[in-house]
Amino acid sequence: MKELIQQLLEQTVTALKQQQVLPEGFEPRIQVDRTKDKAHGDLATNLALMAAKPAGKNPRELAQLIVDNLPESTLVEKTAIAGPGFINFYLNNDWLASQVEAMASSATANVKKVEKAQTIVVDYSAPNVAKEMHVGHLRSTIIGDAVVRTLEFLGHKVVRANHIGDWGTQFGMLIANLEEVEARGTDAGDIELADLEVFYRESKARYDSDEVFAERARNYVVKLQSGDEYCNTMWRKLVDITLSHNQAVYDRLNVSLTKNDVMGESMYNPMLNEVVADLKQQGLAVEDNGATVVFLDEYKNKDGDPMGVIIQKKDGGFLYTTTDIACAKYRYQNLNADRVLYFIDSRQHQHLMQAWNIVRKAGYVPEEVPLEHHAFGMMLGKDGRPFKTRSGGTVKLVDLLEEAEQRAQTIVAEKSRDLDAEQQVVAAKAIAMGAVKYADLSKNRTTDYIFDWENMLAFNGNTAPYLQYAYTRIQSIIRRSEIDVANLQQAINLEQDAEIALAQKLIQFSDAVHNVANKGMPHMMCNYLYELAGAFMTFYEACPILKDEVAADTKSSRLRLASLTAKVLDQGLSLLGIETLERM
Numbered sequence: 001m002k003e004l005i006q007q008l009l010e011q012t013v014t015a016l017k018q019q020q021v022l023p024e025g026f027e028p029r030i031q032v033d034r035t036k037d038k039a040h041g042d043l044a045t046n047l048a049l050m051a052a053k054p055a056g057k058n059p060r061e062l063a064q065l066i067v068d069n070l071p072e073s074t075l076v077e078k079t080a081i082a083g084p085g086f087i088n089f090y091l092n093n094d095w096l097a098s099q100v101e102a103m104a105s106s107a108t109a110n111v112k113k114v115e116k117a118q119t120i121v122v123d124y125s126a127p128n129v130a131k132e133m134h135v136g137h138l139r140s141t142i143i144g145d146a147v148v149r150t151l152e153f154l155g156h157k158v159v160r161a162n163h164i165g166d167w168g169t170q171f172g173m174l175i176a177n178l179e180e181v182e183a184r185g186t187d188a189g190d191i192e193l194a195d196l197e198v199f200y201r202e203s204k205a206r207y208d209s210d211e212v213f214a215e216r217a218r219n220y221v222v223k224l225q226s227g228d229e230y231c232n233t234m235w236r237k238l239v240d241i242t243l244s245h246n247q248a249v250y251d252r253l254n255v256s257l258t259k260n261d262v263m264g265e266s267m268y269n270p271m272l273n274e275v276v277a278d279l280k281q282q283g284l285a286v287e288d289n290g291a292t293v294v295f296l297d298e299y300k301n302k303d304g305d306p307m308g309v310i311i312q313k314k315d316g317g318f319l320y321t322t323t324d325i326a327c328a329k330y331r332y333q334n335l336n337a338d339r340v341l342y343f344i345d346s347r348q349h350q351h352l353m354q355a356w357n358i359v360r361k362a363g364y365v366p367e368e369v370p371l372e373h374h375a376f377g378m379m380l381g382k383d384g385r386p387f388k389t390r391s392g393g394t395v396k397l398v399d400l401l402e403e404a405e406q407r408a409q410t411i412v413a414e415k416s417r418d419l420d421a422e423q424q425v426v427a428a429k430a431i432a433m434g435a436v437k438y439a440d441l442s443k444n445r446t447t448d449y450i451f452d453w454e455n456m457l458a459f460n461g462n463t464a465p466y467l468q469y470a471y472t473r474i475q476s477i478i479r480r481s482e483i484d485v486a487n488l489q490q491a492i493n494l495e496q497d498a499e500i501a502l503a504q505k506l507i508q509f510s511d512a513v514h515n516v517a518n519k520g521m522p523h524m525m526c527n528y529l530y531e532l533a534g535a536f537m538t539f540y541e542a543c544p545i546l547k548d549e550v551a552a553d554t555k556s557s558r559l560r561l562a563s564l565t566a567k568v569l570d571q572g573l574s575l576l577g578i579e580t581l582e583r584m
C-alpha cells in the first residue's frame with residue numbers, strides 16, 4: 001500500500017525533474033505514512049515539505065504541483081493538501097476490495113512470483129563433524145531455512161548448501177581413537193553423538209599425552225588426504241554418525257535440510273591444489289617463508305603493511321580460507337549460481353571478505369553475481385552474556401529443544417484443556433518449536449539477541465504462540481459459523497475502518513515475502529504477521545461476525561476476510577518453517 005503510493009510519488013519526482021521543478025540530482029527518501037485520523041485520508045506524505053527548499057518553492061505550492069503530476073491510478077480516490085504542505089491520499093475501497101478478492105481466490109494469496117527465476121545457493125547451518133550441534137548453529141539453521149523457503153516459494157531454484165566442517169587435521173586423532181574404540185569391541189554405529197563429543201575430547205587428550213598415538217594420528221592425516229581407503233572408511237563413519245544426529249535435530253525443528261544437502265569442506269579438498277597453483281600463476285599468491293600467501297592492500301596489519309592471507313601452510317596443509325575460495329568458485333562455475341547467500345555469524349565476516357576479495361581478483365566469480373554475507377549476532381542469556389548452561393558450558397541443541405517442549409507442555413496442559421492427551425502433545429511440539437524459531441527470526445538478525453523462555457512462549461506480544469493462536473481462533477470462528485467459507489460467492493465489502501485497515505494489511509503480504517527474499521531478513525515477515533494479527537483482533541472487536549444481528553452478506557464478507565487472514569497467517573508462518581494448529 002505505502003509502497004504503491006511511494007512508487008507513484010517516485011514517478012512524480014521524475015516528471016518534476018524533467019520539468020526542472022526539482023533539481024536533477026535530488027533523490028529524496030520518500031516517506032509515506034498512515035494518517036492518524038481518517039478525516040485526513042488513509043496515507044500521507046511530507047514530500048513537498050522535504051523538497052520545498054531544493055525546488056525553491058513554498059511547500060503548499062510544490063504540493064499542488066506534485067498532486068497535478070501524480071500519475072493516474074485506480075487506487076487513489078482523491079488527494080488533499082493539508083497544513084503546511086502535507087499531501088493526504090484517500091484510497092479507493094473498490095480497488096482495495098478487488099485486490100483482496102484476488103488474494104482470496106489465489107492459492108498463493110496472490111504473491112507475485114519472480115519474473116526471472118535465479119539459481120540461488122544458500123549456505124546455512126554448517127555444523128562440524130564429531131561435535132554436537134550447539135546454539136551457535138541454531139541461528140544460522142533457523143534463519144537460513146526461512147529464507148530458503150521464501151526464495152523457493154517465489155519460484156527461484158534454491159541449492160541448500162550445508163557446509164559442514166568435515167575435513168582437517170583433527171581427523172587423524174579421531175580415526176586413531178575410533179580404531180582403538182573398535183578394537184575394544186564397540187561398533188562405530190553404536191556411538192551416539194553425545195558420546196562423540198566425549199570421544200572428541202578423549203581423542204584430543206590422547207593426542208596431547210601419548211606420542212605414539214600422536215604419531216599414528218599424524219600418519220592418518222597424510223593417508224586420509226592421499227585417499228587411503230581404510231582412513232576414508234573410518235572418516236566416513238564419523239561423518240555418518242554426525243549427520244544422522246544432525247538430521248534428527250533438523251526433523252524435530254522442521255528444518256528442510258536433508259543429507260543430500262551436505263556439501264562439506266571435504267568436497268572442495270580435491271580442488272585446492274589447483275586453486276593455489278592458479279592464484280600463484282596469476283601473480284596473486286606468493287611464497288613467503290615457505291607458505292603461500294596472498295597480500296591484500298585493502299587490509300592492513302598493525303604495522304600498516306598489506307595483510308597476508310595464508311592459503312597454504314609450509315607443511316602443505318590448506319586453510320579454511322582456501323576452502324572458501326574454492327567453494328565460491330564452485331558455486332558459480334559448477335552450480336551456476338546467480339546469487340550466493342551465506343548465513344554465518346558476524347565473527348566470520350573478515351574471513352569471508354578476505355576470501356571473496358581473492359575470489360573477485362582471481363576472476364572466479366564475476367561482480368554481477370552477489371556473494372552476500374548475512375551475518376547475525378550471538379544468542380545471549382537473560383543476563384546479557386553469551387548463552388551458556390548454568391555451569392557455564394555450551395548449551396546443547398537437543399537439551400534446548402527438550403526444555404522448550406517441556407515448558408510448552410505445561411502451558412498447553414493449562415490452556416488447552418479441551419484437547420485430548422495426544423492433541424496436547426502435538427500442540428506442545430508445534431508451539432515449542434515455533435517459539436524457539438520465532439524468537440530468533442523476529443529479531444533483526446544483525447544484532448545479538450536475548451534468549452528468554454518466558455517471552456518466547458508468551459501468548460501475547462510478538463511471539464509464535466500469539467500468531468498460532470490468532471490462526472486457531474479464526475479457524476474456530478469459521479467452524480462455528482457452519483458455513484463453507486471457501487465456496488462463498490458474495491463479494492467482500494469494505495465499509496468499517498477496521499475492515500479497511502485489515503484489508504490494507506492483507507494486501508501487503510506480497511511485499512513482505514519479497515522483502516525477505518531480497519534482504520534475507522525474516523524479521524520483516526514476522527513484523528508483518530504480527531501487525532496482521534493485530535489488525536485482525538481490532539477488526540474482530542469492531543466488526544462482529546457471528547452475532548445474530550449481522551446481515552447475511554456482511555457476515556459472508558467478514559467471514560471471507562477472516563478466512564483470508566487465516567490463510568495468510570498460515571502461509572507466512574509456513575515460510576518461516578512454523579506450523580499452525582487447527583485447535584489449541
Ligand code: ARG
Pocket residue numbers: 123126127128163164165324327342344
Ligand atoms: N563450519 C563452520 C563453523 O562452524 C561454518 C561454515 C560456514 N560456511 C562457510 N562457507 N564458511 O564455524
